């Protein structure tokens with residue numbers, strides 16, 4: 001086998017096409033050699049500004065020197081253990097998360113991916129309540145493992161067989177295109193009344209959990225109206241559900257607070273963290289209260305994985321939390337987010353095809369439309385702009401679902417100059433694509 005001979009881009013693509021499984025859309029037309037800070041470098045030497053933080057995880061930018069140092073040091077000391085053996089790193093991270101979490105979410109389980117953390121959270125809710133029904137929002141993304149995927153409604157289910165029994169959907173709030181109106185106002189209370197009426201008619205009375213993202217990120221960066229999270233949680237609790245908040249994309253500073261659900265004053269029963277916690281490494285966490293954890297333990301809660309409580313990712317997570325707190329990066333995300341928003345709002349004044357600019361902190365949605373009045377989505381245009389951005393030197397992402405919404409989420413350590421560069425590239429790509 002002679003695979004090392006030709007290292008040109010063309011040869012790399014040939015080998016990629018021959019050997020890689022296509023697990024989603026087609027791969028983008030760049031192969032990355034290295035990445036530092038907010039920039040990646042391709043194998044043919046081009047620099048790309050990363051306005052997507054990798055897969056929403058590189059919150060501290062790429063190869064942050066302190067994270068790199070922790071990985072190097074920890075790799076030489078302690079990487080992985082039998083899942084029932086503990087290490088100092090795991091205990092330290094659990095304590096650090098308990099300290100910053102809302103309410104009394106003091107018990108922590110460390111896993112690897114977001115889907116896995118949600119899978120564990122839902123299993124925990126089922127064990128604690130004795131119920132099995134799970135209610136999720138119609139524009140949600142919680143992962144691709146069976147339990148998490150069954151509560152995910154913003155991903156194609158075609159061809160993948162049945163969802164878990166007891167999976168129920170609630171219409172996601174859609175402030176930009178409200179379906180329920182009272183006078184000129186979005187009537188999200190009326191929408192919730194209707195959604196819960198449908199749930200009550202279908203439920204067998206065995207509710208276990210409501211699972212929500214505080215901002216529906218993959219579903220189009222939808223920010224629920226103020227008070228929505230508290231209201232939906234209250235209604236769920238009335239029906240015996242535990243409230244699970246999935247902070248995969250929003251957690252640890254990106255939206256201006258350590259936990260985004262704090263913006264609406266919601267204290268969940270279970271919180272999951274993933275993407276941002278490892279800042280690029282596979283690390284996730286489930287946080288819950290002592291009461292729920294005790295009840296689960298008594299009832300034989302079981303969620304045993306190979307990489308549960310691994311020391312190396314835990315050491316990284318600990319450093320991530322330390323840096324975000326020490327460098328006041330949540331505050332920085334708020335300030336940088338205001339600059340980015342104002343940049344996109346200026347573009348919106350110039351270009352009719354930008355229908356909406358929304359989000360919080362450094363998690364923004366920019367929605368492209370064919371017509372501002374009808375709000376008809378423009379996903380093809382969004383795709384063209386995204387491809388042109390890549391040619392011009394910036395990686396950004398359009399969420400799935402055919403709405404034409406850009407999810408703009410650079411690392412929260414990004415500088416003002418880099419933000420302005422991103423806006424300049426976006427404008428040029430937009431101008432050349434309409």
Ligand SMILES: Cc1ncc(COP(=O)(O)O)c(C=O)c1O
Nearest residue numbers: 113114115141142143246248249
């Ligand atoms: C809100 C949310 N939860 C969970 C997940 C799943 O995480 P993972 O892909 O690490 O399993 C994602 C992934 O995009 C996500 O956005």
